[in-house]
Amino acid sequence: MAQLVDGKWVDTLPAAEEIGADGRFRRIDSPLREWISPDPAASFPAEAGRYHLWVAAVCPWAARTTAFRVLKGLEDVITVSFARPGLPKEGWIFDEGPDGPVEGGYPLHRLYVEHDPNFTGKVTVPTLWDKKQRRIVNNESSEIIRMLNSAFDGVTGNRLDFYPEVLRAEIERWNGLIYPGLNNGVYRSGFASTQAAYDEAVREVFATLDTMEEHLSRHRYLAGEFLTEADWRAFTSLVRFDVGYHGAFKCNLRRIEDYPALRGYLRELYQWPGIASTVDLELIKFGYWFLSDRNHIVAIGPRLDLTTPHERGRLPGQGVWKRGG
Ligand SMILES: N[C@@H](CCC(=O)N[C@@H](CS)C(=O)NCC(=O)O)C(=O)O
Missing domain, CATH: 3.40.30.10 (Glutaredoxin)
Structure with missing residues (x-):
């Protein structure tokens, strides 16, 4: 760069x-x-x-x-x-x-x-x-x-509101955890140039995923029953994890597919109307390997199917908040 x-x-x-x-x-x-x-x-x-x-x-x-x-x-x-x-x-x-x-x-x-x-x-x-x-x-x-x-x-x-006033404290709390631990944490793992820096970053990535898994096994979304900005900020990293960060950034202790709640949560967000059109798993995989492999060789897998049932309907959810009631 x-x-x-x-x-x-x-x-x-x-x-x-x-x-x-x-x-x-x-x-x-x-x-x-x-x-x-x-x-x-x-x-x-x-x-x-x-x-x-x-x-x-x-x-x-x-x-x-x-x-x-x-x-x-x-x-x-x-x-x-x-x-x-x-x-x-x-x-x-x-x-x-x-x-x-x-x-x-x-x-x-x-x-x-x-x-x-x-x-x-x-x-x-x-x-x-x-x-x-x-x-x-x-x-x-x-x-x-x-x-x-x-x-x-x-x-x-x-009038859809992904940052409603009443949920802001909870949204910020999750953003404050997920930005360093996941969104940027995977980059801190992938770009670390010493073993110690990598160890520290990658452990934080999996600690963050463990915290999210525990919460999402009891709640439909991060801020509870409403889908918010915090979920979308998590989503763009989660959907890149198994095809990108797991291999190219050495975040390979577990895959998102190995976490039962995160697996379903990722699918529900991916299947949200219009969202799949904003995700190209092959280009994501290509992009991360291009960046991290000095010969720009792209790994064959994994092949993910995010269209299978998400089974999140068993947890109470109210969709997206609407401004003005
Ligand atoms: N904080 C920025 C980060 C954006 C960013 O780092 N984008 C990367 C691509 S994923 C980029 O353009 N990198 C080019 C470079 O670092 O030279 C944001 O959230 O908008």
């Missing part, structure tokens, strides 16, 4: 900027943090057709945003481009740029330089782009999904 330094593309080893002398991987915070607002006078007002998402099928952070785009009925409101599979030296490459198809491909770092000719930092997916002002709004997935959850409700009439 690589990054921009003062608007120039500089090539380095995968995650080089984020691996410390102690061999631990520490994720750098996303730098672009503006917000789309329902207020027409805001700097980035919610409007149909104005914003574009740059994503990659392999990426769990980008997948949060494509899941919310579907969950909130934003397919005709926010356009999306998928990067070509693999992450070459030029970073993420798309078939098209902001002005249409580009012969030979369009590297995402060009978009960052258009946003800021002196940009310094990583070029990551997801990136949310304002086509009108030709500026990046935000490149932090946890914030992009919060915007999608509410900012466009006046445009779409969709």
